[in-house]
Amino acid sequence: MRVTNQMISNNSLRNLQTSTRKVDTLIQQLTSGQKIQRASEDPVVAVRALKLRNTVAQLQQFKEKNIKDAESWMELTENSITNISNYIEYMSGYCTQGSTDSFNNTDRLAIAETIRSYKDMIYSEGNATFAGRYIFSGYKTDTSLVFNAADAPKYSYSITENLSSSDIDIKTVTVNEVDPEDLDKYLNNTLTYGTDAYPEQQTVYRLRLAYSGLSEGEVPSITYTGADGAEHTVNVTSTLNSTQSKEYYKDLGDDEVRYIPETGEVVFGKNIYTELQGVEDISVNYTKDTFQKNDLRPEHYFNCVQTNKETGETVDFEITDDDQNIEYEVNFNQKIRVNTRGRDLITHDMGRAIEELASKVEEVDDAEKRLSQLKALLDNPKYANDPAAVEQIQYMISDAENECKMKNQEMQNLFNRHIKIFQDFQTDVTSLQSDSGARTAKLDMIKSRVADQYTNFNDLMSANEEVEYEDKAIEFSSAAVVYNAALQVTGNVLQKTLLDFI
Numbered sequence: 269m270r271v272t273n274q275m276i277s278n279n280s281l282r283n284l285q286t287s288t289r290k291v292d293t294l295i296q297q298l299t300s301g302q303k304i305q306r307a308s309e310d311p312v313v314a315v316r317a318l319k320l321r322n323t324v325a326q327l328q329q330f331k332e333k334n335i336k337d338a339e340s341w342m343e344l345t346e347n348s349i350t351n352i353s354n355y356i357e358y359m360s361g362y363c364t365q366g367s368t369d370s371f372n373n374t375d376r377l378a379i380a381e382t383i384r385s386y387k388d389m390i391y392s393e394g395n396a397t398f399a400g401r402y403i404f405s406g407y408k409t410d411t412s413l414v415f416n417a418a419d420a421p422k423y424s425y426s427i428t429e430n431l432s433s434s435d436i437d438i439k440t441v442t443v444n445e446v447d448p449e450d451l452d453k454y455l456n457n458t459l460t461y462g463t464d465a466y467p468e469q470q471t472v473y474r475l476r477l478a479y480s481g482l483s484e485g486e487v488p489s490i491t492y493t494g495a496d497g498a499e500h501t502v503n504v505t506s507t508l509n510s511t512q513s514k515e516y517y518k519d520l521g522d523d524e525v526r527y528i529p530e531t532g533e534v535v536f537g538k539n540i541y542t543e544l545q546g547v548e549d550i551s552v553n554y555t556k557d558t559f560q561k562n563d564l565r566p567e568h569y570f571n572c573v574q575t576n577k578e579t580g581e582t583v584d585f586e587i588t589d590d591d592q593n594i595e596y597e598v599n600f601n602q603k604i605r606v607n608t609r610g611r612d613l614i615t616h617d618m619g620r621a622i623e624e625l626a627s628k629v630e631e632v633d634d635a636e637k638r639l640s641q642l643k644a645l646l647d648n649p650k651y652a653n654d655p656a657a658v659e660q661i662q663y664m665i666s667d668a669e670n671e672c673k674m675k676n677q678e679m680q681n682l683f684n685r686h687i688k689i690f691q692d693f694q695t696d697v698t699s700l701q702s703d704s705g706a707r708t709a710k711l712d713m714i715k716s717r718v719a720d721q722y723t724n725f726n727d728l729m730s731a732n733e734e735v736e737y738e739d740k741a742i743e744f745s746s747a748a749v750v751y752n753a754a755l756q757v758t759g760n761v762l763q764k765t766l767l768d769f770i
Contacts, residue, residue: 404613
């Protein structure tokens with residue numbers, strides 16, 4: 269094969285360009301730290317880089333955003349649950365103290381006030397928020413679980429509460445209270461002090477609704493499904509308002525059904541109670557027009573119709589079996605529930621039990637005050653010199669003492685019962701606390717795994733895209749020597765051609 273000077277020149281220039289290109293590539297790699305500047309330089313590295321960058325970006329989102337948000341939400345939840353658990357434990361201890369004979373009623377009044385304050389603190393925990401969202405409201409994160417002072421007066425509700433015969437309990441009450449203000453009526457024969465006026469205890473069957481202070485102008489609708497599968501109606505025979513408080517439980521007939529809006533109770537006679545035995549679905553529809561701060565909002569607990577008193581606008585709310593789980597994606601194809609439903613944690617039964625206990629303590633205090641007033645009347649000049657008045661006062665004092673004994677007995681029994689009630693509440697709260705703790709432990713393991721994955725994929729991405737400076741520096745030194753040698757050789761080759769000898 270004939271080799272010409274032109275061929276030598278072309279080959280020399282081509283090889284020199286190759287050395288130049290290699291030196292340029294190494295300079296770019298050393299100055300940028302990246303293996304390639306364009307995808308065309310190495311398509312395999314480019315494709316792998318896209319996949320690794322996407323994976324690292326997702327892991328970074330999990331690690332720095334999703335997991336941290338989930339941790340914050342769950343930490344707030346656990347703090348609230350722990351606080352509620354502590355409050356219930358304190359109330360259980362107070363019930364133990366209140367059930368003893370060593371406490372006088374002044375002490376018990378202090379206990380009643382204290383447990384009422386605990387109730388407010390428990391309910392206020394229901395309005396805990398994370399980043400402006402209520403954490404116990406399920407999907408309704410823009411709606412508080414508990415009424416605040418501003419919203420409470422705005423709404424009225426028609427509430428449908430679903431109960432069963434197991435919710436009917438037995439309530440023992442003292443009727444025929446002795447009232448010192450009736451003394452003059454007895455002396456003037458306006459009233460007759462007879463056997464029907466003696467304080468006595470009566471037992472009633474009571475269905476306690478979720479709220480007290482209900483609308484007095486409304487009669488509730490009470491229905492149930494019988495063993496025959498048909499729907500039956502329980503007819504309310506009387507609705508008693510707050511001016512009839514002395515008649516709430518007095519002389520209840522066997523077939524009578526009384527609705528007491530003030531206390532939020534439906535009391536049954538014996539025959540009606542027997543009729544409802546074993547019934548699993550008692551539905552009570554009633555209206556509540558007035559709410560106070562720290563009342564639980566019905567839409568989180570019941571099927572109800574909310575009416576805005578200012579605009580007249582109505583909204584229907586329906587409670588479903590959906591757990592309303594709020595989940596965060598914390599790893600690839602892995603989610604974790606961060607919320608706990610408020611209706612499982614803070615119940616109406618809890619608040620109603622506290623109120624009933626406090627009210628009973630106040631009843632005993634009222635009875636003891638009336639007894640003290642009667643004893644003071646014996647020294648009142650108006651009655652002290654009147655044998656008939658003194659005799660009447662003595663009768664009333666004797667009956668008032670019996671009334672105090674009965675109510676004290678009821679109060680102590682209630683304290684004893686509430687020890688178990690609060691222990692049951694504590695068990696339920698502890699169960700939710702354990703569930704939240706288990707999810708937190710799971711999140712901690714996921715967090716550790718994501719951190720490891722983030723580190724590993726960062727290393728893979730770095731190995732795929734970034735150069736090893738030591739290796740490239742050596743490679744550049746070698747390429748520079750080759751390039752300089754090529755320059756020298758090519759310069760010598762191209763110095764003379766055949767034309768130089770013609």
